[in-house]
Amino acid sequence: MEKVLPDKSGYFGIFGGKFVPETLMSALKELERVYNRAKRDKSFQDELKYYLSEYGGRPTPLYFARNLTKKLGGAKIYLKREDLCHTGAHKINNTLGQALLAKRMGKRRIIAETGAGQHGVATATVSALLGLECEIYMGTEDIKRQSLNVFKMELLGAKVIPVSSGTKTLKDSINETIRDWVANVRTTHYLLGSCVGPHPYPMMVRDFQSVIGKEVKRQILEKEGRLPDYLIACVGGGSNSLGLFHHFYNDAVKFIGVEAAGLGIKSGRHAAPLYVGEIGILHGSKSYVLQDSDGQILPAHSVAPGLDYPGVGPEHSFYKKTGRADYFVVTDKEALQAFHFFSETEGIIPALEPAHALAYLMKIAKDTNKDEIIVLCLSGRGDKDVEIAGALPDRFKAPATIPSSRRIRR
Amino acid sequence: MVPDQNKSKSMNRIDSKFGELNRKGRKALITFITAGDPDLDTTFELVLEMERKGADVVELGVPFSDPLADGTTIQRASQRALNNKVRLRDILKLVYKLRRKTEIPIVLMSYLNPIYKYGLEEFATTCRKTGVDGVIIPDLVPEEAEEWLTVARLNKLSTIFLAAPTSPLERIKKIASKSTGFLYYVSLTGVTGARDKLNSNIIEALKAIKRITNKPVACGFGISNPQQARKVSRYSDGVIVGSAIIDLIEKSTSRKAILKNVGNFVASLHQKMVGD
Numbered sequence: 001m002e003k004v005l006p007d008k009s010g011y012f013g014i015f016g017g018k019f020v021p022e023t024l025m026s027a028l029k030e031l032e033r034v035y036n037r038a039k040r041d042k043s044f045q046d047e048l049k050y051y052l053s054e055y056g057g058r059p060t061p062l063y064f065a066r067n068l069t070k071k072l073g074g075a076k077i078y079l080k081r082e083d084l085c086h087t088g089a090h091k092i093n094n095t096l097g098q099a100l101l102a103k104r105m106g107k108r109r110i111i112a113e114t115g116a117g118q119h120g121v122a123t124a125t126v127s128a129l130l131g132l133e134c135e136i137y138m139g140t141e142d143i144k145r146q147s148l149n150v151f152k153m154e155l156l157g158a159k160v161i162p163v164s165s166g167t168k169t170l171k172d173s174i175n176e177t178i179r180d181w182v183a184n185v186r187t188t189h190y191l192l193g194s195c196v197g198p199h200p201y202p203m204m205v206r207d208f209q210s211v212i213g214k215e216v217k218r219q220i221l222e223k224e225g226r227l228p229d230y231l232i233a234c235v236g237g238g239s240n241s242l243g244l245f246h247h248f249y250n251d252a253v254k255f256i257g258v259e260a261a262g263l264g265i266k267s268g269r270h271a272a273p274l275y276v277g278e279i280g281i282l283h284g285s286k287s288y289v290l291q292d293s294d295g296q297i298l299p300a301h302s303v304a305p306g307l308d309y310p311g312v313g314p315e316h317s318f319y320k321k322t323g324r325a326d327y328f329v330v331t332d333k334e335a336l337q338a339f340h341f342f343s344e345t346e347g348i349i350p351a352l353e354p355a356h357a358l359a360y361l362m363k364i365a366k367d368t369n370k371d372e373i374i375v376l377c378l379s380g381r382g383d384k385d386v387e388i389a390g391a392l393p394d395r396f397k398a399p400a401t402i403p404s405s406r407r408i409r410r
Numbered sequence: 411m412v413p414d415q416n417k418s419k420s421m422n423r424i425d426s427k428f429g430e431l432n433r434k435g436r437k438a439l440i441t442f443i444t445a446g447d448p449d450l451d452t453t454f455e456l457v458l459e460m461e462r463k464g465a466d467v468v469e470l471g472v473p474f475s476d477p478l479a480d481g482t483t484i485q486r487a488s489q490r491a492l493n494n495k496v497r498l499r500d501i502l503k504l505v506y507k508l509r510r511k512t513e514i515p516i517v518l519m520s521y522l523n524p525i526y527k528y529g530l531e532e533f534a535t536t537c538r539k540t541g542v543d544g545v546i547i548p549d550l551v552p553e554e555a556e557e558w559l560t561v562a563r564l565n566k567l568s569t570i571f572l573a574a575p576t577s578p579l580e581r582i583k584k585i586a587s588k589s590t591g592f593l594y595y596v597s598l599t600g601v602t603g604a605r606d607k608l609n610s611n612i613i614e615a616l617k618a619i620k621r622i623t624n625k626p627v628a629c630g631f632g633i634s635n636p637q638q639a640r641k642v643s644r645y646s647d648g649v650i651v652g653s654a655i656i657d658l659i660e661k662s663t664s665r666k667a668i669l670k671n672v673g674n675f676v677a678s679l680h681q682k683m684v685g686d
Contacts, residue, residue, distance in 0.1 A: 009553070017554050018551065018553065018554060019522055019549045019550060019551075019554055020549055020551065021478070021479040021548055021549060021572070021574070022551055022571070022572045022573060022574045022576075022577055022585070022596065023479075023574040023575075023576050023577075023596065023599055023600075024576075025551055025574075025576075025577065025581070026576045026577060026578065026581075027576070165485060166475065166476070171476065172476075175476050175477075175478045178478045179478060179479075179480075179481070179601045182478075182479065182599070182600055182601055183599060183600035183601060184599075185576060185599065186576070186599070278527075280523050280526060280527060281521075281522045281523045281526055281549070282476065282523065283476075283478070284549070289523075291523065291527060293527070294497045294498060294499075294524060294527065295474075295498070295523045295524035295525070295526065295527030295528065296474065296475040296492065296523075296524070297475045297476050297523070
């Protein structure tokens, strides 16, 4: 067994760390201390388990996608149905964990960033549940793209604060949330939504999300009597993918992460820091980022707001550097085609984020053997994206025939 | 080959300045502007003008796309400079140009990523050659700074760390021991920006810090007028004023007006600080 990372300083190899203003250091140390204690505390774990199952709807099914498997003609495809979680995505696994921690720390005010609005809704939800005050920072671009989620957050009693600085998307809503935290750190918990940011966030969020892979392991052994050959998930910050991968780290299972190629890697308008980024420091940790030759962070682009981020979790950077996982990219167009194809094939409308993972699956399924097993994390449902997808011209819609791998690759 | 602007100095300009002020029983007035706001020529003139009007140390902000420790004033200044395509290497050239005109201590304040991208070692070497005396990196705490400190020391660059109201005294002691040039005490729990009122705990905090370190302690964040500067300077070795100056730059409509307004303001800070 290899040692479980990060190390004591929050490093995954050369990635991670705590690159934050001094004002936040005490809060990060407190969080680390409280989290490490809670991790070993049975009463905390029992409470979390209770809420995850009774409130969050866990365990989620590991669904054998019969139609998809048949149409794609390769390996057996299983879908981890995180779209069936309360609030419609895997985000609730982490928000429940962190909100319970915030209560332990006596912090009654919760702040969070949100891109797609999924994490914002999940945060507003647990804040309502546990009686915590909640404010969500959201870029004005994203507010426009995801108005349904804005309405949901307000309905749940949260205040949505528009962020109009910089690119007006996820990156800048994180900046604004950090600024709020710097000013209110004594009374406020920053409920960060992905495996990014300073230590202990990348570790803590991964741990809370690792319930995904833990269930998958048990479920696939029950159904197939063996471990899968491939795990596939989309990667924005990286929480659903790391949640899926974590418990398989020491197993002979291939990890595949799918980043957003946006309008195409060559166009420069994408969100693929692992694929083409360089090492840098953003939002408190060292990882791959999209940056220019002067070290300025570049704006990202993806049709999926949850992937629209120029950075990525440090653990993914470590996986890339060490070769533990392979990373591929999928364009907006390919993801939208997969969105339609999958909805028609399985009767499940996926969020645009996991539609990226599905698009990659469609590309490679033909090259896999029928006796192999693929598990794909269906991290969220697509209700929030219907408006975006509906507004697009017909050429983005599913081809009438089964897509050949050639056609998708074009 | 660029001649080495710091070679002849056995002592860093920041240390000399605090030594000199200490002998005179005076406190340092440290003024901050974002380099390249609104353009590099104005920054050049402003540094000289601020020195004429009584600034003891100048801090030049390196613009960054994601300045997460800064309030809206410095965010906007940063954006203006970036819109002018001001790069770290341009700012280093500017310091080199300034060194033909002035010996005022110059400190660069930059987030880590532009420096990391430039290359820590190359950046430190270039700082020495161009005449930069010290560096403040607001998102670099001592725990993460070993690699940087090694190259900074080799190049006789001061590394000024920040201590905050949320830092326990024991930790401040450690931060002070790692800090060279001076220790930057952040006067409030929050981001940069002018405030009407000073944090009420500031005097007590400064007194406590002065008891645990022999290094000069300068206090900044939110200090926006001569009265506040005077009050804080009594309990510290220096006062840092930034956003209030940038507000004036933003409101002025020409380079001439910027120089006049900032000059007058710096003079008023200086007079209040040295006056009885």
